[in-house]
Amino acid sequence: MISESSLEKLKILAGAAKYDVSCASSGTQRSNTKGGIGNASAWGICHSFTEDGRCVSLLKIMLSNYCIYDCAYCINRKSNEIPRTSFTPDEIAKLTIEFYRRNYIEGLFLSSGVLVNPDHTMERMVSVAKLLRTEHRYNGYIHLKAIPGASPQLIADAGRWADRLSVNIEIPTENNLKLLAPDKDFKSVLEPMKIISANILESKAERKIHRNAPLFSPAGQSTQLIIGATDDTDHTILKLSSALYSRRDLKRVYYSGYIPVNSYDTRLPALIAPPLRREHRLYQADWLLRFYGFGSQEIVNAENPNLDLELDPKVSWALRNPHLFPIDINKADPAMLLRIPGIGTRSVPLILLARQHQRLNSTHLKKLGVVMKRARYFITCNELRSQNIQELKPELVRQLLLEKKAIGNDGAVQLKLFHPMMPALR
Amino acid sequence: MNVFSFDNTFEGLLTLIFESYRQGRFPDEILSGEGSQCILFGSTIIVETDDRKAERVWKGIISHSSEENAHRIYRVFLADIRDTPLLLAKFICFTIDSVKNEETNFAEPLVLEVHKLHQKVCKEAHRVQMFVRFQKTVEASYYASFAPMYDVLPLCIPHFRDRYADQSWIIYDLKRNYGFLYDLKNVSRVVFDELRVNTQNGQLHSALLAEDEILFQKLWKQYYRSICIQERKNDKVHRQLLPKRFWKYLPEKGIL
Numbered sequence: 001m002i003s004e005s006s007l008e009k010l011k012i013l014a015g016a017a018k019y020d021v022s023c024a025s026s027g028t029q030r031s032n033t034k035g036g037i038g039n040a041s042a043w044g045i046c047h048s049f050t051e052d053g054r055c056v057s058l059l060k061i062m063l064s065n066y067c068i069y070d071c072a073y074c075i076n077r078k079s080n081e082i083p084r085t086s087f088t089p090d091e092i093a094k095l096t097i098e099f100y101r102r103n104y105i106e107g108l109f110l111s112s113g114v115l116v117n118p119d120h121t122m123e124r125m126v127s128v129a130k131l132l133r134t135e136h137r138y139n140g141y142i143h144l145k146a147i148p149g150a151s152p153q154l155i156a157d158a159g160r161w162a163d164r165l166s167v168n169i170e171i172p173t174e175n176n177l178k179l180l181a182p183d184k185d186f187k188s189v190l191e192p193m194k195i196i197s198a199n200i201l202e203s204k205a206e207r208k209i210h211r212n213a214p215l216f217s218p219a220g221q222s223t224q225l226i227i228g229a230t231d232d233t234d235h236t237i238l239k240l241s242s243a244l245y246s247r248r249d250l251k252r253v254y255y256s257g258y259i260p261v262n263s264y265d266t267r268l269p270a271l272i273a274p275p276l277r278r279e280h281r282l283y284q285a286d287w288l289l290r291f292y293g294f295g296s297q298e299i300v301n302a303e304n305p306n307l308d309l310e311l312d313p314k315v316s317w318a319l320r321n322p323h324l325f326p327i328d329i330n331k332a333d334p335a336m337l338l339r340i341p342g343i344g345t346r347s348v349p350l351i352l353l354a355r356q357h358q359r360l361n362s363t364h365l366k367k368l369g370v371v372m373k374r375a376r377y378f379i380t381c382n383e384l385r386s387q388n389i390q391e392l393k394p395e396l397v398r399q400l401l402l403e404k405k406a407i408g409n410d411g412a413v414q415l416k417l418f419h420p421m422m423p424a425l426r
Numbered sequence: 427m428n429v430f431s432f433d434n435t436f437e438g439l440l441t442l443i444f445e446s447y448r449q450g451r452f453p454d455e456i457l458s459g460e461g462s463q464c465i466l467f468g469s470t471i472i473v474e475t476d477d478r479k480a481e482r483v484w485k486g487i488i489s490h491s492s493e494e495n496a497h498r499i500y501r502v503f504l505a506d507i508r509d510t511p512l513l514l515a516k517f518i519c520f521t522i523d524s525v526k527n528e529e530t531n532f533a534e535p536l537v538l539e540v541h542k543l544h545q546k547v548c549k550e551a552h553r554v555q556m557f558v559r560f561q562k563t564v565e566a567s568y569y570a571s572f573a574p575m576y577d578v579l580p581l582c583i584p585h586f587r588d589r590y591a592d593q594s595w596i597i598y599d600l601k602r603n604y605g606f607l608y609d610l611k612n613v614s615r616v617v618f619d620e621l622r623v624n625t626q627n628g629q630l631h632s633a634l635l636a637e638d639e640i641l642f643q644k645l646w647k648q649y650y651r652s653i654c655i656q657e658r659k660n661d662k663v664h665r666q667l668l669p670k671r672f673w674k675y676l677p678e679k680g681i682l
């Protein structure tokens with residue numbers, strides 16, 4: 001039953017889930033069924049923004065914050081003395097529906113501490129999704145966390161009802177994971193990922209033959225890595241992400257700057273502030289992997305194991321590869337245009353279209369959204385003849401770019417959350 | 427100087443274009459709505475909206491560019507600001523007079539201006555989808571008020587109709603005093619003479635609210651507060667993403 005007393009529970013269980021950064025509700029297109037409620041739109045919608053500047057699109061909550069495990073980086077570890085509580089599957093389903101009907105949310109993101117054992121926990125989580133889909137006839141978005149160590153059968157059940165499943169790796173190397181989360185090992189997290197990806201592939205293949213074959217986690221799977229709780233380098237992290245994208249077909253890897261929630265634990269570094277700038281650079285690098293056609297080795301490698309905190313990874317890459325520049329805006333192919341600092345996935349299509357009509361100059365480029373103060377060192381275009389990286393040398397360009405950039409508040413860096421609008425009339 | 431006046435409907439604007447070509451006179455100024463301003467200009471051409479003429483211009487736009495471009499023009503029209511009719515009139519004539527399809531020639535100022543305004547309109551429509559908040563009423567239907575910068579409700583209706591197909595709802599534009607009502611079957615346009623709504627925050631009169639409505643608003647607000655990570659608080663970004671003009675309609679931002 002939802003009543004005034006649910007307020008306190010909500011406070012505890014939403015607070016307990018807040019460090020899980022995944023906010024995406026995109027990736028599925030699920031249309032409403034007759035007599036049902038809800039749909040999932042391909043882009044996902046943010047319905048609010050927290051005061052720390054994050055998108056609120058899902059009711060992100062824990063079923064329970066009781067846990068039998070003792071992971072060093074987690075606020076809910078069993079050795080912490082904190083208020084603990086649980087919702088029943090019914091209550092979570094009801095909350096989701098009521099929030100959804102009021103247009104507060106796109107859907108539910110459910111995780112949980114480990115109650116009794118992984119299977120028991122997973123079973124309760126699956127029952128929430130099932131309740132929503134069957135009794136409430138709900139077609140909105142559902143993301144379930146797969147509990148490390150849960151049985152393949154339960155994970156298969158979860159994928160039937162959910163749009164997305166995720167297993168958090170949290171710590172990028174096995175040794176460090178063992179050190180900080182003694183109850184877990186790589187196998188217990190990687191195994192469920194493998195099962196999920198196998199099921200997704202199977203369901204996709206079946207649906208090619210029978211259009212109505214059951215969906216399995218149609219929005220794919222994602223994971224989260226904690227940044228700065230261990231000494232793992234960006235090279236290690238991005239190599240792992242890139243392998244996950246290509247081999248496990250992950251939709252997203254999220255990076256979460258470590259927030260010292262258990263500062264008493266000496267296995268963890270003493271941080272004054274969470275490493276937000278590094279987190280931001282990792283997200284930028286991740287975008288380069290996913291949307292800009294970069295390989296992880298181009299971004300970080302044995303010689304440059306960590307990202308440059310002062311410059312975005314594309315600029316760093318360009319400065320290391322001056323021989324590729326300048327690039328002719330009016331001729332270069334799209335893949336190369338994308339690699340020019342100051343030019344992004346939004347301006348490239350505009351450039352390609354516009355240059356069919358006329359040769360573009362710097363004024364045009366500016367209007368098309370190109371950040372000229374960065375791009376100017378790397379391009380040639382109609383009439384523009386400014387000094388480029390060949391003449392100026394990378395080191396000087398680096399200085400020039402740094403001077404131009406007012407070093408702002410660490411947190412002021414944010415990813416673009418808005419996707420282009422869908423034409424609403426069609 | 428050619429001054430035209432029209433009834434401020436989209437069909438009216440298209441008729442205006444039709445008349446321009448017929449008379450060989452193109453607008454330097456367009457007046458919309460009430461006739462009183464017309465007196466200032468001696469020879470105002472008053473356009474009588476004619477659906478057939480409008481239809482011909484609509485088809486003309488499509489044949490000179492694309493269907494998408496025609497719909498884009500409609501969406502830009504909803505920007506509902508003083509200069510849009512003239513901008514669009516110029517843009518439509520430019521489209522019709524061009525030999526090739528110029529809709530993607532972003533180096534042309536007119537094309538770029540329309541493109542930018544189009545993005546703004548779409549963004550506002552998207553924000554309606556993001557920030558509309560329904561309140562459950564005693565009759566178990568759902569009500570939301572809003573005051574979008576542009577007249578974008580018509581663009582959002584398909585989304586709400588699909589998503590909330592099993593609940594009846596009203597979305598009301600307080601700024602333009604009209605809204606849409608969905609009765610589980612159809613969506614229709616409504617105007618309320620007497621709206622029992624607090625225009626400061628869009629809240630319905632408390633006698634009209636369902637019994638548990640306030641509880642769920644409180645729960646939502648509690649949720650919103652609990653998920654903020656204090657260590658990462660960032661006011662500037664927060665205000666960029668959630669502009670202050672929306673706050674009054676959001677229960678999570680309210681004083682409740």
Ligand code: SF4
Binds near residue numbers: 067112114
């Ligand atoms: S299993 Fe999950 S909830 Fe439990 S301590 Fe580890 S990270 Fe925290």
